[in-house]
Amino acid sequence: MHTFDPGYGNDPYAGLVRDHPGPETYPPEHFRVEWGPIFHRGRLDGTARVLVIGQDPAAHEAITRRILVGTAGRRFQGFLAKLGIDTSYVMINTYLYSVYGQHSGNAHATDPDIAGYRHDWLDALIADNPIEAVIALGSLADTAFHTWRATPTGAAYTGAYQHILHPTYPDSAASSGTDPAKALAKLLTNWNAALQALHPTVTPETPRPLVPYGTTLTPDDLGTVPEADLPPGLPAWMRSDEPWASRQGSTPADKRATITVQVPAGARTF
Amino acid sequence: MHTFDPGYGNDPYAGLVRDHPGPETYPPEHFRVEWGPIFHRGRLDGTARVLVIGQDPAAHEAITRRILVGTAGRRFQGFLAKLGIDTSYVMINTYLYSVYGQHSGNAHATDPDIAGYRHDWLDALIADNPIEAVIALGSLADTAFHTWRATPTGAAYTGAYQHILHPTYPDSAASSGTDPAKALAKLLTNWNAALQALHPTVTPETPRPLVPYGTTLTPDDLGTVPEADLPPGLPAWMRSDEPWASRQGSTPADKRATITVQVPAGARTF
Numbered sequence: 001m002h003t004f005d006p007g008y009g010n011d012p013y014a015g016l017v018r019d020h021p022g023p024e025t026y027p028p029e030h031f032r033v034e035w036g037p038i039f040h041r042g043r044l045d046g047t048a049r050v051l052v053i054g055q056d057p058a059a060h061e062a063i064t065r066r067i068l069v070g071t072a073g074r075r076f077q078g079f080l081a082k083l084g085i086d087t088s089y090v091m092i093n094t095y096l097y098s099v100y101g102q103h104s105g106n107a108h109a110t111d112p113d114i115a116g117y118r119h120d121w122l123d124a125l126i127a128d129n130p131i132e133a134v135i136a137l138g139s140l141a142d143t144a145f146h147t148w149r150a151t152p153t154g155a156a157y158t159g160a161y162q163h164i165l166h167p168t169y170p171d172s173a174a175s176s177g178t179d180p181a182k183a184l185a186k187l188l189t190n191w192n193a194a195l196q197a198l199h200p201t202v203t204p205e206t207p208r209p210l211v212p213y214g215t216t217l218t219p220d221d222l223g224t225v226p227e228a229d230l231p232p233g234l235p236a237w238m239r240s241d242e243p244w245a246s247r248q249g250s251t252p253a254d255k256r257a258t259i260t261v262q263v264p265a266g267a268r269t270f
Numbered sequence: 271m272h273t274f275d276p277g278y279g280n281d282p283y284a285g286l287v288r289d290h291p292g293p294e295t296y297p298p299e300h301f302r303v304e305w306g307p308i309f310h311r312g313r314l315d316g317t318a319r320v321l322v323i324g325q326d327p328a329a330h331e332a333i334t335r336r337i338l339v340g341t342a343g344r345r346f347q348g349f350l351a352k353l354g355i356d357t358s359y360v361m362i363n364t365y366l367y368s369v370y371g372q373h374s375g376n377a378h379a380t381d382p383d384i385a386g387y388r389h390d391w392l393d394a395l396i397a398d399n400p401i402e403a404v405i406a407l408g409s410l411a412d413t414a415f416h417t418w419r420a421t422p423t424g425a426a427y428t429g430a431y432q433h434i435l436h437p438t439y440p441d442s443a444a445s446s447g448t449d450p451a452k453a454l455a456k457l458l459t460n461w462n463a464a465l466q467a468l469h470p471t472v473t474p475e476t477p478r479p480l481v482p483y484g485t486t487l488t489p490d491d492l493g494t495v496p497e498a499d500l501p502p503g504l505p506a507w508m509r510s511d512e513p514w515a516s517r518q519g520s521t522p523a524d525k526r527a528t529i530t531v532q533v534p535a536g537a538r539t540f
Contacts (some may be wrong), residue, residue, distance in 0.1 A: 002288050008502050009276035017502045018272050028539045035533075036505040063333065063531070065503055100540075231501060232278050232287045233335055235306040248530070256540055257533040260518070261333070263305075263526075269298045270370075270526055 004232035005041075005066065012124040013044050016117075020096060025113040030104035031097040032062075032256065038097075040121075041066040041073070041229050042090035048129040049203060050080065051122075052091035053141040055166060056099045059245040059259050064238055067093050069225050074241055075167035076137065077223025082195055082211060084204020087226055090129065092121050094144040100256065109143045118144060123153045132159050132202050135194070138166030160201045162194040181216070188213035237267035274502035275311075275336065282394040283314050286387075295383045296367050300374035302332075302526065307366035310391075311336040311343070311499050318360035318399040319473060320350065321392075323411040325436060326365040326375065329515040329529050334508055337363050339495050344511060345437040346407065347493025352465055352481060354474020357496055360399065362391050364414040370526065379413045388414060393423045402429050402472050405464070408436030430471045432464040451486070458483035507537035 008017040020037045028034070038057040042048060052068070060070035068076060068091050080089055095114065099105040108114055125131070134157070136142045142163040148154035165187050166172075173183035192212040199210045213221060225239040237244060242264035249255030278287040286309075293303045308327040312318060322338070330340035338346060338361050350359055365384070369375040378384055395401070404427070406412045412433040418424035435457050436442075443453035462482040469480045483491060495509040507514060512534035519525030 002290065004278070004287060006279035006284065007277045008274070009279040014276065017274060020272065020503070023539070034505055034507070034537060034539065036503040038503055065501060231335060233290070233306040233308055235304055237304070253538065253540055257538055259531045260528060261531065262528045267304060268523065268527055269293070269304065270523055 002232070003226075003228040005229055007231065008039070008044070010044075012120075012128075013039075016120055016124065021113060021117050025111070025117070026095070026097050026108075030100055030107060031056075031095065032100050033097050034257075035062040035098060035259075036065075038062065038065055038067055038093070040090060040092050041068050041225075043088065043129070044090065046128050047088055048090035048125065049132045050083070050085055050089040051125055051129070051131045051134045052076070052089060053134065053136045053144050054091055054093045055138050055140050056093050056095040056097065056105065058098060059247050060238075060243070062098065062259055063245050063261055064230055064234060066230055067091055069230070069239065070245070071171075071243065072137070072167040073225060074222045075217070077225060078221045079164075079167075079191055079195070079223075081223045082208070083198055083202050084206045084208045085202060086205055087228060088205050090125055092118070092125070094118065094140045105140050109140055110147060115144070115147050119148050119151055119153070122148050123151075126153065126157060131157075133198055134159060134161045135198075136161075136163045138169070139163075141166075160198060162198055164194045165190045184217060185215055188215065188217065235263075235267070237264055240264060240267065242266060272502070273496075273498040275499055277501065278309070278314070280314075282390075282398075283309075286390055286394065290366060291383060291387050295381070295387070296365070296378075300370055300377060301326075301365065301367035302370050303367050304527075305332040305368060305529075306335075308332065308335055308337055308363070309366065310360060310362050311338050311495075312360035313358065313399070314360065316398050317358055318395065319402045320353070320355055320359040321395055321399070321401045321404045322346070322359060322361035323404065323406045323414050324361055324363045325408050325410050326363050326367065326369045328368060329517050330508075330513070332368065332529055333515050333531055334500055334504060336500055337361055339500070339509065340515070341441075341513070342407070342437040343495060344492045345487070347495060348491045349434075349437075349461055349465070349493075351493045352478070353468055353472050354476045354478045355472060356475055357498060358475050360395055362388070362395070364388065364410045375410050379410055380417060385414070385417050389418050389421055389423070392418050393421075396423065396427060401427075403468055404429060404431045405468075406431075406433045408439070409433075411436075430468060432468060434464045435460045454487060455485055458485065458487065505533075505537070507534055510534060510537065512536060 023033045136145045170183040174180040247255050248260045249258045290307045406415045440453040444450040518530045519528045
């Protein structure tokens, strides 16, 4: 018996998917529009208690067609598990398309057409679900939340809100020269503070005493993306802890055009 | 405005997808079970007039998660267009998983568990749709049809049936040493005979005089997979005439484990 995400067959999500913005709103020099929009991950059936705003999809997400399934997703899934939340969440991104270029994300943080479509999703999700907390991953998601807060629907939201460091902050900080162990410790301190604030607020599916992160991220701290979050038929290794998708190419254009999908060694039966 | 395949949210298809067979039924030495099952393409809303049985999914299908979208699919889409059928069809495969190895397909042509699950799909599709014709692509699909015909539901089917050469017959014949032009001519003669039989039988969505194939396959003979056949968000080039997915690897195991997805040159805006 397998579960799967039934997708976008019902309104308002069917209508939102039909009317998604394209290159007229997301300029191709700043967004990888050629891989198509990727909309969400999690519950669209009215059972979400936590609404997550991520940043933008990466290579793994372009294949699964659901957001936050790669490294970032597995780290954050572990954060939700510490709150006793295993499936009662819904996640959307600040951007429908993958950001291309170092400054492109910031350049479009307040574009009205990008925000307007995102607000349609936020409004629908808030109307349909008993959302107790919104969590923004990273500063672009924080801007997205506050932009929505300035709308009438956003202003009416009365639940909790936490802006936390993006799950891949340690990786980007390390690639900019920060000591990797210090960057990871900063993430975990930041996440522990948010857990302290949210643990008494969010109604758990499975009540668990709060176990904060230590000074480093252990394998037990990673969550597993539930089978119910991916489209039907996707193999289990697409939800595993091993990376399996990467951009490849000897020129920037070829690298932008190519994603190599590889069954991880641990999942090969041949 | 974009259309998309809403997928398997409703029964009986939701139940069929939840209960799909895995490696206990499809031995991994003969099927690429590691890429997951791929179920269908086309209408699941009761509007199909033509039911197509294909063979097994290939690399493009492992990414789109819908069958018959690569070369075979585009050729056969053109066949349907000649019947005036643009969207009123539903396609399943003989096998849920991609065949691995030259004789593996034949070795499992009558496996009862594989057939039983396929019969559940055929029974559901026949019950839900005004099917006027079943078309089998290749000899394994023909065996699948006749195996179903031996069941009570299959015996009760009163519509037309045509077994035609598989759309990639010319390619496999050429790789076995047959003159490519002769192999293609054989396919087109075979398809023309089937068109003659089906054209008066199948109620067209858009009535068109029958224009048979010539002695070779022209670009006009290829159909385009409709946007409504793929999951939401997949880019248009995944339905184009240019190949974009391939198995890569320097060893058989690596090649089995790897699919490279590449935006075709004509679809790059960068």
